[in-house]
Amino acid sequence: MRASEKSLISYIKTSLDGPVQPQAERLAKKLAGEFNGEVLAVLYYGSCLRTGKLEGLILDFYLIVGNYRKAYGSGGLALANRVVPPNVFYREAKVGQAKLRAKIAVLSLEDFLFRTSEACLNVSVWARFSQPSRLIYCRDKKTRAAILEGVTGAHLTMVSAAMPLLGAVKTPKEIWPFALGLTYGAELRSEKKGKGLELYTVNKTYFDAVTPLVLKALGGHALASARANKWRWTKRRLNGKAVSLMRLIKATFTFSGGIDYLVWKIGRSSGITVTLKPWQRRHPLIAGVFLFFQLRLKGAFR
Secondary structure, eight states: HHHHHHHHHHHHHHHHHHOOHEEEEEHHHHHTGGGGGTTTEEEEHHHHHHOOOOTSSSSEEEEEOHHHHHHHHHHHHHHHHHHHHEEEEEEEETTTTEEEEEEEEEEEEHHHHHSSSSTOOOOHHHHHTTTTOOOESOOOHHHHHHHHHHHHHHHHHHHHHGGGGGGTOHHHHEEEEEEEEEEEEETTOOOOOTHHHHHHTHHHHHHHHHOHHHHHHGGGGGTTHHHHHHHHHHHHHHHHHHHHHHHHHHHHHHHHHHHHHHHHHHHHHHHHOOOOOOHHHHHHHHHHHHHHHHHHHTOOOO
């Protein structure tokens, strides 16, 4: 391992071990006891981590498991998680005097390592974990080393994917809003334009510190594939839109109250509201497809 890589890994390790709200930590440790004892690690990320606010919001967790079939005891859910990862579920729990709500995504350790690497075409996992996150629970040292490898890989993948389109630009304020904007454009996202700059601004201290370490670790690699990069981003967008749609449909089954959550999430991000009809709650799959086209026409998705 080169010294430049050690510096990057050391910084990310410190970030992963950083402080979190006590309620979030207690909830994460409760979640670690689910899925038939197959949870290897719990990662915390997203808006609640960024803002420190929990009330009225939904906390975001990734649960990293060892084996899908053992985790679910169900071939159907295991297959769904393997074919269109991750599976997403909703949880509510009373922590102290507070009632907390959480969205949990389930991914195997093997899938996590692949989906944070440059080999993965789909952007969703490496885009999320190139941003600050916390490793709240981890079963053992071997798992911790693997999670650290994956999160480090997410940073390297994100920057190396964006840099060829930026040429020689190297300032964090130029790299991260652009890179995050590319990944948002490669999924079905309801957030308005400018979200990348907003995320950079909120996490400015982190991005300003980690960027030179990432660039040093990459060396000249970040610009090596410039000619092929535009075509690869085209493929990422095609892949991302299709996979996002499949995940939305799947979430109507796996996510308790999923159709209500999706409408709430889209409305919160885009400002476009929809009132669900009773039949849409009774038939979430049909309603999910109907709502997708309805909201797309209103401009909720990009």
